[in-house]
Amino acid sequence: MKRTTRTKITRFLILTTAFAVFGGYSRLQAQQRQTTEAFNQYIATAEARISGERNSSFSRLDSVPLAERMDMVGRLRHGEIVIDRRGDTTKQVPGGLIHDWVGTVFVPNVSVSQIISLVRDYDHTASYYSPDVMESRLVSANGNDLHVFMRLRKQKIVTVVLDTEYDVHYGSLDADHQYSISRSARISEIEDPGSAHEHALAQGHDHGFLWRLNSYWSFEQANGGVFVQCEAISLTREIPTGLAWMIAPFVSSIPRESLEFTLNATRAAFKGKSVAARRGD
Numbered sequence: 001m002k003r004t005t006r007t008k009i010t011r012f013l014i015l016t017t018a019f020a021v022f023g024g025y026s027r028l029q030a031q032q033r034q035t036t037e038a039f040n041q042y043i044a045t046a047e048a049r050i051s052g053e054r055n056s057s058f059s060r061l062d063s064v065p066l067a068e069r070m071d072m073v074g075r076l077r078h079g080e081i082v083i084d085r086r087g088d089t090t091k092q093v094p095g096g097l098i099h100d101w102v103g104t105v106f107v108p109n110v111s112v113s114q115i116i117s118l119v120r121d122y123d124h125t126a127s128y129y130s131p132d133v134m135e136s137r138l139v140s141a142n143g144n145d146l147h148v149f150m151r152l153r154k155q156k157i158v159t160v161v162l163d164t165e166y167d168v169h170y171g172s173l174d175a176d177h178q179y180s181i182s183r184s185a186r187i188s189e190i191e192d193p194g195s196a197h198e199h200a201l202a203q204g205h206d207h208g209f210l211w212r213l214n215s216y217w218s219f220e221q222a223n224g225g226v227f228v229q230c231e232a233i234s235l236t237r238e239i240p241t242g243l244a245w246m247i248a249p250f251v252s253s254i255p256r257e258s259l260e261f262t263l264n265a266t267r268a269a270f271k272g273k274s275v276a277a278r279r280g281d
Helices: 003-022 025-056 066-077 112-119 122-129 241-268 275-279
Strands: 082-085 091-093 096-108 133-142 145-156 158-174 177-191 212-222 225-237
Touching (some): 025 212, 066 082, 066 096, 082 241, 096 241, 112 177, 112 212, 112 225, 112 241, 122 133, 122 241, 145 241, 225 241
Antiparallel strands (some): 091 096, 096 225, 133 145, 145 158, 177 212, 212 225
């Protein structure tokens, strides 16, 4: 049997199983609304907490007791990436799962302005964050409010390609304490990426690997470098029985692994070469 035929049969069986599990399209539509509402409620609570933390202790590193802070600073300065769950996630909501992870990395011998210059360089994001980011570009900008596009690639048992768009806002408390907020505006799973038949799967007909992704960044100048913190909150489909072999690996590991990769790539962008040299400027 040809590979393309096997692929089509596999996709047909997957979609058939999904519709059987969710009880048809109309039920799926209602469940998606419930899932979205639950995620929005979680985000509202999380953003209120993040805003309060930013105005009091700014980052997680500043909010812990002194002994714990000294331990974390030591681990970070020795190259460790510190990542932990936030809240009670992975959180079950109607039809979906919310994942909330926060991670911190220390980038030595750089300034906050250099870090911001890197992360705002969306036309070159793919060169810094490959292979997770395949394509990237700035769509529009109005001062510190930006709209960006990224094509993401995630691999765990299967390879998934997603076209994503984000509304991003940058702000600062002062020169040494800056932050950004990135909220997903659109996420589409791409079928047959890179082929003549490439197309986006319609909402409700995708596999639910990633439905939402919000990221909350803090950049703090201290100790001869910058502490970079990112809290990533994502929404995936719950694990239907018929799709557990494919969905479960993403649910269990991809959110944390993606955050760790992003933080590590941010630090790696400054190792050995300047940002301009990496771009070939």
